[in-house]
Amino acid sequence: xxxxxxxxxxxxxxxxxxxxxxxxxxxxxxxxxxxxxxxxxxxxxxxxxxxxxxxxxxxxxxxxxxxxxxxxxxxxxxxxxxxxxxxxxxxxxxxxxxxxxxxxxxxxxxxxxxxxxxxxxxxxxxxxxxxxxxxxxxxxxxxxxxxxxxxxxxxxxxxxxxxxxxxxxxxxxxxxxxxxx
Amino acid sequence: xxxxxxxxxxxxxxxxxxxxxxxxxxxxxxxxxxxxxxxxxxxxxxxxxxxxxxxxxxxxxxxxxxxxxxxxxxxxxxxxxxxxxxxxxxxxxxxxxxxxxxxxxxxxxxxxxxxxxxxxxxxxxxxxxxxxxxxxxxxxxxxxxxxxxxxxxxxxxxxxxxxxxxxxxxxxxxxxxxxxxxxxxxxxxxxxxxxxxxxxxxxxxxxxxxxxxxxxxxxxxxxxxxxxxxxxxxxxxxxxxxxxxxxxxxxxxxxxxxxxxxxxxxxxxxxxxxxxxxxxxxxxxxxxxxxxxxxxxxxxxxxxxxxxxxxxxxxxxxxxxxxxx
Numbered sequence: 001x002x003x004x005x006x007x008x009x010x011x012x013x014x015x016x017x018x019x020x021x022x023x024x025x026x027x028x029x030x031x032x033x034x035x036x037x038x039x040x041x042x043x044x045x046x047x048x049x050x051x052x053x054x055x056x057x058x059x060x061x062x063x064x065x066x067x068x069x070x071x072x073x074x075x076x077x078x079x080x081x082x083x084x085x086x087x088x089x090x091x092x093x094x095x096x097x098x099x100x101x102x103x104x105x106x107x108x109x110x111x112x113x114x115x116x117x118x119x120x121x122x123x124x125x126x127x128x129x130x131x132x133x134x135x136x137x138x139x140x141x142x143x144x145x146x147x148x149x150x151x152x153x154x155x156x157x158x159x160x161x162x163x164x165x166x167x168x169x170x171x172x173x174x175x176x177x178x179x180x181x
Numbered sequence: 182x183x184x185x186x187x188x189x190x191x192x193x194x195x196x197x198x199x200x201x202x203x204x205x206x207x208x209x210x211x212x213x214x215x216x217x218x219x220x221x222x223x224x225x226x227x228x229x230x231x232x233x234x235x236x237x238x239x240x241x242x243x244x245x246x247x248x249x250x251x252x253x254x255x256x257x258x259x260x261x262x263x264x265x266x267x268x269x270x271x272x273x274x275x276x277x278x279x280x281x282x283x284x285x286x287x288x289x290x291x292x293x294x295x296x297x298x299x300x301x302x303x304x305x306x307x308x309x310x311x312x313x314x315x316x317x318x319x320x321x322x323x324x325x326x327x328x329x330x331x332x333x334x335x336x337x338x339x340x341x342x343x344x345x346x347x348x349x350x351x352x353x354x355x356x357x358x359x360x361x362x363x364x365x366x367x368x369x370x371x372x373x374x375x376x377x378x379x380x381x382x383x384x385x386x387x388x389x390x391x392x393x394x395x396x397x398x399x400x401x402x403x404x405x406x407x408x409x410x411x412x413x414x415x416x417x418x419x420x421x422x423x424x425x426x427x428x429x430x431x432x433x434x435x436x437x438x439x440x441x442x443x444x445x446x447x448x449x450x451x452x453x454x455x456x457x458x459x460x461x462x463x464x465x466x467x468x469x470x471x472x473x474x475x476x477x478x479x480x481x482x483x484x485x486x487x488x489x490x491x492x493x494x495x496x497x498x499x500x501x502x503x504x505x506x
Contacts, residue, residue, distance in 0.1 A: 005182045005219060025186030025227060046187040046228070049215070069216050070283055082285045088212050089286070092187045093230055136282065143281070157415035158280020 004052040005068075029092045035060070036104030044091055051075045051086035054101060062102035062131045066160075073159035074132035076139075077101050083139025085158075102131035105138070114138050117176035118169075125163035133159045137173045146177035182218045186227045193236055193394055197360050199229040201390030207231055209252060210287040212279075213295050220305050222296065222313065236394055237288065240264065249396040251290025255346065256281065258289045268398060270405035270424050270503070274349035277409045280416050290393040293347035293357075293373060296384055297340035297446070298418050300325065311337050315382040327484040328420060331476075331492070332445040337381035339482060341443045342374050343418050348442035349407055350396065351450065352424035358395040361388060370396075371440075374447035384446070402426035402438075406502035408495045409442075419443040421492040425499035432463040432504065439499075441492050444479075451475040451496065463504040472496050 032041045035058060042057060051068070054060045054077070066072035068087045075086040078100040105112040114137050117123070124130040136159045140146060145155035152170045161169065185206075190196035200207050206225035208214055209232055217223035237252020240261045247263050258264055259275040279287060301308040301320040309318035321329055321339050329339045347370065355370045368386065375383050387393075405426040411417040422442035428435045437458040440448040454475035461468055473493050481489055 005215075025188070027184035027186055029187050046185055047182045047218075069219065070212055070280075073280060073282060076282055083282050084285050085212075085280075085282045088215050088283070090187065090208070090211065090215070090228075093208065093211065093232060139285075140281065145281075154415055155281050158282045 004056055005047050005049055031092050031095050033091075033094045033096060034098045036099070036101060042091075046090065046092050048091045049087055050077070050079075050089040050091050050094060050099065053091040054086060054099075060101050060103050064128055064131055066129070066132075071160075072129070072132075073136060074129045076132040076135040076159065078135060078139060081139075081142065083136050100135075102135060105134070112138070113179045114141070114172070114176040117172040117179065121168045121172035121175060122165075123168040123172035124161075124165050129159060129161045129163075133161065133169055137169075137176060140173060141177045141180055146173060149174065183224050185218075185225050187230065188227060189230045190234060193231070193234060193360050193392055196229055196231045196234070197362060197390050197392055199227070199390075200392065201362055202227075203389070205229055205389075207392065209291040210254070212283050212287045213291065217296070220303060222302075231392070232288075237290075245400055247398045249289055249398065251393040251396055252288045253290075255279070255284040255287050255289060255292060258346075259284075267401035267403065268349070268353060268405065270352060270402060270407045270426055271346065271349040271398075273407035274345040274409075274422075274424060277407065277415075277422075278345040289346060289396060290357075293344045293350065293370070294385055294387070294393075295342075295344055298343050299329070299340035302340060311377075311381040312340070312384070319381075325484070326482045328418070328443070329482055329485050330445050331479045331481040331485055331488050332441075332449050333376045333378065333447070334445070334480070334482075335377045335381060338377035338446065340377075340446060342384070342446050342448065343443055344448075345407070345409060345419065345422060345442060347374070348422055348440045348448040349424040350398070351448035352405070352426050352438045352440035353398050353402055354438065355396055355398040357393050358397065359387065359391050360394045361391040365391075365394065371448070371450060376446050404429050404503045406499045406505075408499040408502065410491055410495050421488050421495050423492065423495040423499040424448070425496065425503045427500065427503045429463075429504060434458050434461050434463065434504075437500070439475075439496055441496065444488060444492055453477075454496070458500075463500070468500065469493075469497060472500075 054063045064074040066074035070085045070088045077086045140155050152173050204226045208228050208230045237250035239250045255275045259272045301310045309320040350370045357368045359365045409419050409422040424440045426438040437455045439451040457471040
């Protein structure tokens with residue numbers, strides 16, 4: 001379990017190459033962006049990632065925190081329609097950008113075709129990686145990398161599933177791509 | 182992560198001014214900087230964001246030179262028709278470099294500046310590492326070094342530079358154009374990284390505040406290919422990789438350019454093989470001997486000996502793939 005990134009470590013000894021200069025500039029900032037169609041305006045610690053902002057401030061906990069270093073893909077969201085790892089983005093860098101999370105996929109209470117396909121194909125077991133898998137699949141389908149199972153496996157390889165539901169995930173992505181074409 | 186101020190550069194010149202001050206880090210794609218700040222590799226008091234600058238958005242052909250904006254996202258470089266048409270080796274290297282999500286964040290200028298994956302360098306506890314704490318030594322030299330160097334290492338550092346795009350860009354003889362407080366300079370991509378014999382404490386030759394403003398690739402390398410060997414099929418760092426660009430006259434090699442990745446602190450050009458391969462025919466028996474001979478100066482560590490045959494075969498396979506019509 002990872003704490004939010006703004007928890008500092010207890011050892012304050014400067015490391016090599018880290019000048020012990022302190023800045024007079026503030027380590028907080030204001031940011032305005034759109035999340036799932038809603039305008040959001042917040043004062044934040046500059047260390048806050050998009051992932052921690054979504055979970056701790058916006059209370060959108062569908063986006064999961066796995067490795068917190070860009071390796072597992074469970075925090076995948078869309079920024080301006082493109083899939084990215086929310087743990088690798090500072091919220092302050094997203095001024096004016098448009099974020100879509102798993103909570104923003106359904107329209108008028110109707111699930112997105114990719115969500116439907118994951119249910120139809122039983123494409124998960126424990127479900128922890130599922131929001132990231134689904135957001136990544138939406139990106140993958142938009143990019144057009146769903147020609148065959150091998151291409152889907154390659155272009156979905158940034159999302160790990162410890163339950164190893166991969167065959168069902170590939171089937172779901174394939175079916176959703178067909179439904180959306 | 183320690184507290185820092187966040188600022189946005191209004192121009193490349195402003196980014197240079199700000200980043201020339203001590204304790205300021207440049208934020209482009211962020212896929213390295215955020216992890217560096219998490220584990221304490223970098224502890225800036227100010228982060229200057231250049232991600233939004235118009236340095237990146239464009240890839241254009243001028244004469245016979247393709248100019249690549251350094252802030253172009255990896256996926257956008259790979260998808261560009263100029264790159265797909267002229268430099269298949271770069272397109273392939275990018276697609277094998279990271280997950281699709283990371284490739285939507287990471288930039289072509291930032292990727293070659295990534296740090297080594299040596300576990301002692303990336304450790305969250307204090308270890309001997311001259312790149313983390315100059316003068317502290319190299320824990321990997323007599324420690325766990327199974328993905329470490331076979332070329333160009335010293336007792337002060339046995340790590341490797343892992344960038345796939347950089348390996349392709351070195352094979353393509355590309356040039357990095359920089360801006361700094363003195364105006365800037367042109368650096369051959371093959372000279373961008375520093376071997377430990379030059380300085381074991383750094384990864385590359387860029388000075389504080391020096392910013393990459395363009396990457397230039399001349400000509401075309403349509404007969405080119407990238408082979409990456411790793412412990413799983415996708416989304417993993419290389420054990421070894423090979424970037425090959427050939428000039429062919431039928432099946433006759435008139436020029437060969439070969440860079441091997443993850444075998445040294447820089448992509449390693451196989452100049453000896455490049456010379457001897459010129460004039461050989463694809464598939465001729467002496468090709469294998471020529472490539473094997475180019476590894477004569479390799480000095481594998483006990484744990485990295487396996488890389489020698491792996492790298493030789495990766496180069497031979499990349500030559501075959503590059504020559505495939």
